[in-house]
Amino acid sequence: MTELAPSSSSQSSFFASLYDNLQQNPYFNAGAGLAGIGIAMSFLRRTAQISNTYFRRRFMITLQVNNEDAAYPWLLDFINKRSATQTRNLSANTTVHQAESGKTELSISFLPGHGTHFLVHNYRWIKVERQREKQVIQKDGIRTPFETVTLTTLGSDVRFFKSLLEQSAREAIDNAETGLVIYQAVGPQWIRFGVPRKKRDIESVVLDGKICEQLVADFQEFIGSAGWYADRGVPYRRGYLFYGPPGTGKSSFISALASHFGYSVCLLSLSERTLDDDRLNHLLNTAPPNSVVILEDIDAAFVSREDPLSNHPAYQGLSRVTFSGLLNALDGVACAEERITFMTTNYVERLDPALIRPGRVDRKQFFGNATEMMLRKMFVRFYREPSDSNLADEFVKKAISSAEDGKHLSPAQIQGHFLMHKQDPRAAIDNIRNLF
Structure with a gap:
């Protein structure tokens, strides 16, 4: 006898029966659920990565400076001054100055330690990451580890970091111990x-x-x-x-x-x-x-x-x-x-x-001799008196009344007189006649 091919209805009932059996199988259901969760988590993770990359590119800016750059110590000092209330992770930088006579001066400054710090500048939060690499560099004849500091903040205008660097450099230069050559x-x-x-x-x-x-x-x-x-x-x-x-x-x-x-x-x-x-x-x-x-x-x-x-x-x-x-x-x-x-x-x-x-x-x-205004200003400045000090008034009156035969006092004479009584403004007033 010739075998008849199964009908379409028979095939449908077969697959339906197979699906019901698999659905009732607890092992298969557990595996399918885990696979679905894995696929969903993978999709969400990929979506988060793409979203984070897109957000950082469009809405965040980053500045990286390494310790081969002259601005590196200025930037660290700038960060340290403004993150003092947010961080307790510091590193010490000690400098020793010894004169030929043997006199030694010790200077200790603190900088942000390695790790992550946060600070606020111009009402904007900044994330700071200071990292030390394994490689070393030659700097001022000394081998030092290579370091970088990375600043990240919200925004898209790079002028924000430019102004921050300019301000840190300006503060460092203004506070530098320079002298008159x-x-x-x-x-x-x-x-x-x-x-x-x-x-x-x-x-x-x-x-x-x-x-x-x-x-x-x-x-x-x-x-x-x-x-x-x-x-x-x-x-x-x-x-x-x-x-x-x-x-x-x-x-x-x-x-x-x-x-x-x-x-x-x-x-x-x-x-x-x-x-x-x-x-x-x-x-x-x-x-x-x-x-x-x-x-x-x-x-x-x-x-x-x-x-x-x-x-x-x-x-x-x-x-x-x-x-x-x-x-x-x-x-x-x-x-x-x-x-x-x-x-x-x-x-x-x-x-x-x-x-x-x-x-x-x-x-x-x-450049003339001392006037009443100059006498008052010199007295107030030298003795750290208030501008409306009664002692300053008394000094000016006594200096003017003590002048004889049109004699005038030069600023150098006044300063020398103050140095004779540098801790006692009352003595400077009482002995003003000694200048004439």
Whole structure:
């Protein structure tokens, strides 16, 4: 007999029966459930990874800096100052300074330790990760482990990290222990004179009225006007003449002004016996960058040609520098650009008009003896008194009333008097007559 092929209804009933049997099988149901959960979890994990990558690319920015970069210690210090309340994980950085005399100074600073830190800057949370790698680098002759610090925050504007780095660098530079560098002319070149001096605060030199503010503004305007001078074909040079009685702060203010703007000071004496016209011209035109040149007591080197003293034997042969040589060095054809020159004198009337004409001296400023305002300001500043202190009032009144025959006190005299009574403002008041 011929075997008949199963009908479609029979096949359907077979598969239905097989599905019912598998569904009733507990082992199969457990495996299918686990497989379904695995597939679902894999899908969700993949979706989360794609979403996280997309979110980080579109809505987060990252900055990475390693310890081969100059900004690395500045950034760590910046982070440490702002994450002090969020982290207790610190690393110490110890520096030892030992002088030739044996005096030793120890400096310890703390930086964020390795790991994760959080801080808030400009109302934005930042995640910080500091990592140390196994490889080492050569830095300042010392082998140190390679490190990186990674900053991550919400946002898409990279200017946020740019401003953060600029602020950290600015804070580090402002707090750096730098000093006022003094140069002295030795032969045909400028040589550093001693170690850098401690910078003097511009506010420590007390001047009358708005003189300090005006001179600072004038200096600031000049150093920021190189383009203006170039566009108009005007030589980019500035000359100042400070004149007045001895001890009124002329040289002190120049040092404070240079310190305030981060300039060095080049001292040049025209009375030096080895100085001649050629060397003077060379020195004035080869001053170190970002420096000011000071010609102190200019009246001692030259006397006005209109002054009867100019032919006196006592003033002959004081210097090998000729007057015409000085004038050419100040604004001759071969003069260098971007030069700032200060001249000081106690006797401005002795100076030749040709020396202090515009172009050689662009600003003249008188430094006078102590006025009532200066007396009060010096007393308040020295003794840390309130500005409306009764002691300051008493000191000013007694200083003015004690003056005899039109005598005036110079700021140098006042400061010397305060140093004699630096812990006792009352004694400074009671003994003011000793200055006259």
